[in-house]
Amino acid sequence: MKIKLTDEDKKKLFEDVRQFLADEFEKDVSEITKDTNIIDDLGGDSILFLEMIEELKEKYKIDLEVRTIGQYMLKNPIYTVGETLNTMFEIIEKGDELLKEIDSEEGEI
Amino acid sequence: MICKSNNSGKNIPIAVTGIGMICPLGITAPKSWENMLQGRSGIRRITKFDACECATRIGGQLPEEYFVLEKKKTSKRMFKQTVQTTRIIRLCSHEAFKDSNIALDKIDPNRCGVIIGTSGSSVRGPHDKGGHGAERFKIIREMINALPAWISLDYGFKGPNFTLSAACASGSYAIAKACDLIKRKELDIAIAGGVDTLLTKNNTMRGNFMKVLSEKNDEPEKAMRPFDRKRDGWVISDGGCAVVLESYEHAIKRNARVYAWVVGHAMSSECYSLYSPVPYGEGMVQTIEMALADANISRQRIGYANANGTSTVVNDFCETMAIKKVFGKHAYNMFVSSQKSMLGHMVGGSSAIEFAITALILKTQKIPPTINYEFPDPKCDLNYVPNKMVDVNDLEVAINNSFGFGGHNCVIVMTR
Structure with missing residues (x-):
């Protein structure tokens, strides 16, 4: 099932992501911007994104396997909070379609 | 081996x-x-x-x-x-x-x-x-x-x-x-x-x-x-x-401040038992001797042994026997002490702490005691630095003994 996020949804998601990162790294929310680099600026790691998805899965009705999201991320690496948000939008809006995209790309190989 | x-x-x-x-x-x-x-x-x-x-x-x-x-x-x-x-x-x-x-x-x-x-x-x-x-x-x-x-x-x-x-x-x-x-x-x-x-x-x-x-x-x-x-x-x-x-x-x-110098060591397996040392500390003897050979240092120069000293009947007897066998009469001139008397046994942590303490002893010329030494055991008759630290001024070389379950032995030789 496809979901179309409104600007309001996206704004809310940005706030959720900022809050998650602020809690995780014991920072003030105001320090987290779209340009913040998760590894260099926050001391994060590659598992952080998957962990965040686990936390937000229920709230945003994400029913994709984390493994699938991991496969998607291998092709679309993320470094900044802005890139994180864009990936979150893709995952929520495309849902199962994302899986098909990955499958078709693998088929091309 | x-x-x-x-x-x-x-x-x-x-x-x-x-x-x-x-x-x-x-x-x-x-x-x-x-x-x-x-x-x-x-x-x-x-x-x-x-x-x-x-x-x-x-x-x-x-x-x-x-x-x-x-x-x-x-x-x-x-x-x-x-x-x-x-x-x-x-x-x-x-x-x-x-x-x-x-x-x-x-x-x-x-x-x-x-x-x-x-x-x-x-x-x-x-x-x-x-x-x-x-x-x-x-x-x-x-x-x-x-x-x-x-x-x-x-x-x-x-x-x-x-x-x-x-x-x-x-x-x-x-x-x-x-x-x-x-x-x-x-x-x-x-x-x-x-x-x-x-x-x-x-x-x-x-x-x-x-x-x-x-x-x-x-x-x-x-x-x-x-x-x-x-x-x-x-x-x-x-x-x-x-x-x-x-x-x-x-x-x-870089003109570093040096606590002590490591000049030799030996590691061995006793191949005898997972939890008991070879009787009379023969495996310990071999390891200490190999460490001294590695360091190319004569036995008479060793003034202190940081004992494995686990407070078990068997280890302390075997370790004493081993020190006496390796050093002969000189064993009675040496200081031997166990920090486990104060710290308990941290297993993987203990031998590293004892190594560091041996370095501090060489640097400061102060030897911490073996506490709770109240009732002498005739079979353990070395100078264990009983209950009170001692000040020395001529301690040049020391060994750190570590003997573990599984028969893992390691002895490190250090100088001032």
Whole structure:
């Protein structure tokens, strides 16, 4: 099932992501911007994104396997909070379609 | 089988230039050392878990201030991704590196390594829940190679990085292997050490089953009594120690403050029993002799032996016999002491702490006592530095003995 996020949804998601990162790294929310680099600026790691998805899965009705999201991320690496948000939008809006995209790309190989 | 050190750089000493320590007697090396010189015991009634079902209800818990330090120095995210074993050795390594006064921007990270010894307590820490979300990190949290891996991440060290396990001798093995890598010119600098957090209900009950733990619950401070006639085993403690080791050239070039020099070592397997030494300490004899040969130092020059001294009837007798067999009459001129009398047994952490204490003894010419030595055992008749520290002024060479379950022996020779 496809979901179309409104600007309001996206704004809310940005706030959720900022809050998650602020809690995780014991920072003030105001320090987290779209340009913040998760590894260099926050001391994060590659598992952080998957962990965040686990936390937000229920709230945003994400029913994709984390493994699938991991496969998607291998092709679309993320470094900044802005890139994180864009990936979150893709995952929520495309849902199962994302899986098909990955499958078709693998088929091309 | 005896394995001599890989001494391709024969007789080139390795400098000990930094020490970090967390143990029941303190959360820094200076504080722990001061308490040891005063002959204080870190053994108390266990409050970490409900020990009422255990025959042994005493242990060496970390001081309360450790948990304040741990919280201050560990991010929320790191708490989720680490167990306490990792956090202890990480904090020890920070103290040791700071103590060494090495400037990070003046060293080649490719020539710096980390080797940590542990019996594997990171894999089984029932008191170490880690908080919300920690379960997702179980693999990363509990893999025993995480211990040196975090330290290398902290400092950007890109040289050899691994964990090794040799029971009670794990810390010594780690230090000895680090010295080998420096001698082989693969490293300029190594952080090495040992750590364990084995004070749990399960381990205490298992230790009671094997009859290796003291059951002197009424007087916790007097439970550990190495070489004393009334000794009845050891108590489990938590803690660890890291040291900074440097090649001779590196230490001299930067005019480093050197605690002591490592001049030789030997590692061996007794191939006899998983929990008993070879009768009369024959395996210990071989290891001490090989270490002295590796150092190319005559027996008469050894003034101090940091004993494995576990407070078990068998170890202390065998170790005494071994020292007497190796050193002959000279054994009676030597000082022999056991810090386990004050600290309990930190297993992988103990041998690293004892190595560091041996370095401090050589540097300061002060020898901490073996406490609770009250009833002489005619079979253990050496000078164990009973109950009060001694000042010396001519101690030039010392050995550090470590003998572990599984028959893992390691002896390290150090000079002033």
